[in-house]
Amino acid sequence: MTFNLRDYGANIWARANKWQRYLMALVFIVAAFSLPLLENTFFNTPNTPFVSVLFYPIGLYTLMALGLNVVVGKSGLLDLGYVAFYAVGAYTAGLLGASLKLNTWEVMPIGIALAMLSGLILGAAVLRLKGDYLAIVTLGFGEIIRITALNSPAIGASMGITDIANPPTTFGFKFDLDNPESYYWTILIIIIITIMAIRILSIRRPGRAWEAIRQDEDVAELMGVNIYKYKLWAFVFGAAVGGAAGVLFASESMFISPNIFKLEVSIFILAFVVFGGMGNIWGVILGAVLLSYIPERIRFLSDARMLIFGLVLIIMMNLRPDGLLPRKKREKIKSDKKDSK
Amino acid sequence: MTNPVILELKDLTMQFGGVKALNQVNLSVKKGEILALIGPNGAGKTTVFNVVTGVYKPTNGEILFNGSSLKGKSRHRITKSGIARTFQNVRLFGDMTALENVLTATDVHNKSGLMGAMFTSPRSRREESASRKKAQEILEFIGIANRSDQLARNLPYGDQRRLEIARAMGTNPQLLLLDEPAAGFNPSEKKALGELIVKIRNSGYTVLLIEHDMSLVMDISDRVAVLDFGEKIADDLPKLVQDNPKVIEAYLGVPADAS
Numbered sequence: 001m002t003f004n005l006r007d008y009g010a011n012i013w014a015r016a017n018k019w020q021r022y023l024m025a026l027v028f029i030v031a032a033f034s035l036p037l038l039e040n041t042f043f044n045t046p047n048t049p050f051v052s053v054l055f056y057p058i059g060l061y062t063l064m065a066l067g068l069n070v071v072v073g074k075s076g077l078l079d080l081g082y083v084a085f086y087a088v089g090a091y092t093a094g095l096l097g098a099s100l101k102l103n104t105w106e107v108m109p110i111g112i113a114l115a116m117l118s119g120l121i122l123g124a125a126v127l128r129l130k131g132d133y134l135a136i137v138t139l140g141f142g143e144i145i146r147i148t149a150l151n152s153p154a155i156g157a158s159m160g161i162t163d164i165a166n167p168p169t170t171f172g173f174k175f176d177l178d179n180p181e182s183y184y185w186t187i188l189i190i191i192i193i194t195i196m197a198i199r200i201l202s203i204r205r206p207g208r209a210w211e212a213i214r215q216d217e218d219v220a221e222l223m224g225v226n227i228y229k230y231k232l233w234a235f236v237f238g239a240a241v242g243g244a245a246g247v248l249f250a251s252e253s254m255f256i257s258p259n260i261f262k263l264e265v266s267i268f269i270l271a272f273v274v275f276g277g278m279g280n281i282w283g284v285i286l287g288a289v290l291l292s293y294i295p296e297r298i299r300f301l302s303d304a305r306m307l308i309f310g311l312v313l314i315i316m317m318n319l320r321p322d323g324l325l326p327r328k329k330r331e332k333i334k335s336d337k338k339d340s341k
Numbered sequence: 342m343t344n345p346v347i348l349e350l351k352d353l354t355m356q357f358g359g360v361k362a363l364n365q366v367n368l369s370v371k372k373g374e375i376l377a378l379i380g381p382n383g384a385g386k387t388t389v390f391n392v393v394t395g396v397y398k399p400t401n402g403e404i405l406f407n408g409s410s411l412k413g414k415s416r417h418r419i420t421k422s423g424i425a426r427t428f429q430n431v432r433l434f435g436d437m438t439a440l441e442n443v444l445t446a447t448d449v450h451n452k453s454g455l456m457g458a459m460f461t462s463p464r465s466r467r468e469e470s471a472s473r474k475k476a477q478e479i480l481e482f483i484g485i486a487n488r489s490d491q492l493a494r495n496l497p498y499g500d501q502r503r504l505e506i507a508r509a510m511g512t513n514p515q516l517l518l519l520d521e522p523a524a525g526f527n528p529s530e531k532k533a534l535g536e537l538i539v540k541i542r543n544s545g546y547t548v549l550l551i552e553h554d555m556s557l558v559m560d561i562s563d564r565v566a567v568l569d570f571g572e573k574i575a576d577d578l579p580k581l582v583q584d585n586p587k588v589i590e591a592y593l594g595v596p597a598d599a600s
């Protein structure tokens with residue numbers, strides 16, 4: 001029998017009682033919050049301050065990979081235009097922050113809502129398409145958003161938007177260049193909320209509907225699943241996550257321009273999802289963290305990032321087509337017990 | 342029989358290019374009966390299921406379910422209105438457990454959606470637990486409760502076939518369409534399945550059954566309709582159909598059907 005990290009982890013979790021589970025979750029969360037302590041250790045990044053790297057690319061890309069995973073991994077809808085929702089969130093922050101004098105936290109729900117609205121509109125337009133057609137049209141959508149921004153002087157055209165305000169000091173935490181850990185901890189909180197939401201949805205009706213649609217959408221529909229509605233929800237949920245990432249990104253970097261929201265970003269995020277293991281939250285997180293950290297850690301890799309990504313994906317697709325930690329492949333422990341009775 | 346008609350096909354025609362898979366078929370299924378639909382391979386039996394469940398739009402004709410037309414209804418609405426089916430080639434959700442397969446179907450009558458699930462609304466909580474209870478009951482009824490936490494694709498073939506029936510029952514249908522549920526079964530498995538189908542009927546369902554095994558058909562069905570080249574050539578009590586010369590000819594004319 002080959003060792004399977006996913007099953008190993010799932011086994012430990014399945015055998016644990018409620019308190020052990022709380023404890024494990026707590027340890028994980030504390031460990032994640034403590035990552036900034038690794039600065040100036042072996043893990044330090046040579047080009048960019050380590051704590052900033054934790055926020056971007058690691059935190060932001062992990063968050064977006066989780067959002068895209070609901071669309072691609074759980075529901076099986078190949079979306080190549082995911083960057084569009086990131087852009088909608090970022091531009092909302094850039095425009096509303098200045099014009100309406102709203103701070104980051106006030107902009108956040110608006111950015112998320114507008115991203116969801118664009119998810120709804122895009123979804124309504126394209127979700128009757130399947131497979132390759134869906135991929136191509138979503139890719140086009142991502143590019144249209146970018147090119148529209150590029151050609152709209154009202155939102156800065158190619159110059160983008162500058163001087164976007166940092167978030168205000170909150171609960172005593174300052175958000176500025178000297179306090180990069182505040183951003184990291186914020187994105188970590190959003191990631192944890194997203195993980196909890198996805199886990200809850202997965203074991204209830206929406207998760208079953210997505211899973212059924214991914215496996216055989218015709219049968220899903222014949223078994224009563226409103227496939228159009230749940231595909232839309234997958235899009236809208238993914239868009240919300242992308243929008244949140246965009247708002248936070250804009251307020252940290254203080255500057256956005258259409259150049260940032262290229263097709264590449266969609267491709268990167270999709271690569272994280274595929275590399276880590278489509279449909280499995282922990283696989284996706286592992287994929288996003290590894291693939292966004294390693295090029296920062298190993299200097300010469302960052303220049304050849306695209307090349308390395310391509311190579312890694314090709315190798316993975318051959319050796320481990322389901323990703324590092326593939327989706328559920330085993331039954332629950334409970335059934336073993338029942339059978340042995 | 343005085344039972345009301347639950348499903349009525351009126352002059353139903355389904356044309357695929359040059360092929361008339363169904364040609365002006367009239368058929369009524371009465372509430373509470375087991376109606377067997379037989380005929381040589383390619384006669385159009387599965388096409389009847391596909392048209393009734395909304396997979397294809399009929400070229401012509403009408404389908405009435407409980408007296409109202411199914412025309413223009415989307416597939417999931419047809420299912421919700423009370424018609425559920427199995428597939429000739431097993432099409433389970435292989436990566437889900439047996440229980441989850443049934444739950445996906447029971448969800449059709451639940452009202453809470455994504456928001457309810459995400460924020461654990463009281464209704465979502467209530468519906469989730471009621472669904473689980475019901476799905477478990479169905480698995481017990483079908484006799485595969487011991488499989489509930491196993492992935493569908495790891496189940497033995499016979500249990501996969503039974504799980505297909507369980508999943509269809511999950512939608513709480515009035516009319517069950519079973520497409521060759523005993524295909525690949527040995528005689529004793531066939532007999533057990535026949536008993537299961539009778540048990541299903543006796544607990545209030547109406548069954549439209551496509552089946553090749555004549556002795557099973559003769560054993561359990563109340564009525565038999567025969568299709569040949571898309572046309573209905575007989576529709577009668579099992580005994581009478583068996584001796585109908587048209588039926589004998591249809592079957593002898595296509596000896597390959599012995600499978």
Ligand SMILES: Nc1ncnc2c1ncn2[C@@H]1O[C@H](COP(=O)(O)OP(=O)(O)O)[C@@H](O)[C@H]1O
Binds near residue numbers: 361380383389
């Ligand atoms: N989607 C389709 N496209 C073209 N021809 C089809 C399609 N579905 C069924 N047919 C044709 O309709 C006829 C009846 O098929 P079917 O209903 O599957 O037969 P049965 O279930 O009685 O064996 C066959 O000739 C088959 O080739």
Ligand SMILES: [Mg+2]
Binds near residue numbers: 386387388429
């Ligand atoms: Mg058939």
